[in-house]
Amino acid sequence: MKHNNKKQTESSKIPFIRTQQLIFSIFNLLVVLALTLFINLNYKVDLIIWGLLLIMIINAFYHWFVVDRQVKLITHISSVLASNTKGELYHRITDTKGMGEIGKVAWELNRFLDRVECYFKEVGTCFNAVASGDFDRETLPNGLPGQFKRSLLSINRSVCAMRENGLLMAHNSLASELHKLNSGNLIVNLKNNQSDLVNISEQMNKVETIAIANGDKAKGSVESVSKITRSLFDLDHSIQSVTKVIQALNENSDKVTESLSVITNIADQTNLLALNASIEAARAGEHGRGFAVVADEVKSLSHHTKNAAEDVEKTLQEFNRRVKEMIVESDNASKLASSIKTKIDDFKEQFNTFSESANETIGHVSYAKDKTFGLLAKVDHIVFKQNGYIAIDKNTPCSERKAVQVSSHNCRLGKWYYEGTGLTEFSNTEAYKALEEPHTQVHNQVQRSLELIQKDWVNDQNIRINLIDSIKQYEAASSDVMRLMDEMVEQKHQH
Missing domain, CATH: 1.10.287.950 (Methyl-accepting chemotaxis protein)
Known part of the structure; x- marks a missing residue:
């Protein structure tokens, strides 16, 4: 950028072509006039010399006319490029007939602008469709050469990826909504069943x-x-x-x-x-x-x-x-x-x-x-687990989070185990004695998961791995709790 600015600064000191042409034409005219005056003063002027001088004057004016057209075309090109720079890609260079190489340059520039406009129209149409949720309107790369075509093909691949990502997001959104509905209704139903039990x-x-x-x-x-x-x-x-x-x-x-x-x-x-x-x-x-x-x-x-x-x-x-x-x-x-x-x-x-x-x-x-x-105790345990999942999912202060932040002695199952029917009716069974350890493990792992979810698990893979491992551990411990509850009842009635 500094190099380009330096060139632009140096170029700004040089007059435009029109100014150069004007200076050149005035110089030629002055030379002709000086030459005419010199000849008139020193030599006898004949028609041939006057004809040559006239031809030189006509040539000077013709050269001025040709160069003036070229300068106007260049100025038009500059104006079109300035408009293109502003994002107005619909401007084109006209009146290029008989302009030679400059006309060819203008023609090629028009073709380039046609391709650029076509490229951006395709890209704009495609992205507008994508923005409205239509991933089937891809770009049409046929007819565009080289990098334009490759770029449109890359955009099409990106649109396909966006389509798949959109489907995945839709599935995830649906799954998330279904999960919310299921979790909310499951907790309500479990609490109703809990009351009925x-x-x-x-x-x-x-x-x-x-x-x-x-x-x-x-x-x-x-x-x-x-x-x-x-x-x-x-x-x-x-x-x-x-x-x-x-x-x-x-x-x-x-x-x-x-x-x-x-x-x-x-x-x-x-x-x-x-x-x-x-x-x-x-x-x-x-x-x-x-x-x-x-x-x-x-x-x-x-x-x-x-x-x-x-x-x-x-x-x-x-x-x-x-x-x-x-x-x-x-x-x-x-x-x-x-x-x-x-x-x-x-x-x-x-x-x-x-x-x-x-x-x-x-x-x-x-x-x-x-x-x-036993079933009531298991339902109490399931409600505790669901509260844990909801608290992890919300990751904000909520009633479910408060419900699981209790010790294994103070939850409903803990009260049943240490103070209620569990103690009076089942304390003589082996399963009752074995139940305490997995029940405590469930509480510890749920609360550990709540601590991990508050950390930067999105960007730290180790935290995610530890979080999943913690959830797996409390699910395994929960399965042991369920199994031991059934064994506890069976062992009591074997005597």
Whole structure:
């Protein structure tokens, strides 16, 4: 630039061509005039000399005219180039006919300007299309030579790269928006599920309490049924004893009836003997009168004895009938007691089955409750992880960042582990003891990632590598947390 400025400074001291031509023409005219004057003063002037002088004057004016056209053309070229320098590429050099080499220069300059204008129009049209999002309008290099064509081809390759980059940016933009929508809705859904799981967990506790109470009642009912069964067994035994006593009474009654029959027969025979004695006393006359009185008394006693025996027999018969009815009723009662005992035995068996089912239900409910607790703890952990990702993505102070900047003792899973159900229900399992280390590792790596994201990770590859490594580590630790949560529940219910 200094060299060019020096040349321009030196050139500025030299007159323009028009000025040089004017000076040259005036000089020639003065020479002709001086020569004419000299000849007129010293020699005789003839027509030939005057003709030569006239030709010289005409030649001088013709030379002035030609040079003046050339100077005007050069001035036009200068004006066009000055306009081109301002960015007005549509100006062209005209009136070049008969201008010789300068006309050829002007012609070639016009062709150059045509190519330059065409080049910039192609570039401008292409970039305007690209600016509006149309990457299919490439430049048209055909017809342009050399560097122009190579430049347009390079621009076309750049447009292709911009098209691919635009597609990539569109995909990234869409992926980013989808990620934001997914993350936002995922957190909301997880928190809703978290709330639902808390309610389900509370309901499962109530169900477990009810199931345990029902199991206790079932055990009590089994004991009551056992007592009833024993009472029915005692009742059946008593009924059988009563039946035996009644049967013995029936047998004794039969014996009494037989004895009464004997007494009745004796009374009949006595009555018959008394009758015979009366007959014999009547035959004896006065001597048999006392014997007749005795015979009458014996007859009367025999009659009363027979009547009494018959009354006793009737009573015994009624007693026997009642005893037989009692035997029938006793048999029916015994059969009924046996039937009731059988049914109660069946009922007892059903109650035992119900009790076993209640105990099994308690086991299943307890398992479901623990799985629900485990699921709730895992959802708490997933919410913590998602908050970590959102905090890393935003890289600004936000509620998610605050949520993950807590120790492993103070998050929801930590409280569950150190103070809540985890401690009371699962502390005797090996998985519970192994859970603490990966859970702490998750917290440490999330917080390390938050520290790294605040550094110049865009320009420092080592920071990016460390950031990705930290995220991988807390994902691996998170997988261990999930696995140990499942193992913890299974180990509790293996005992």
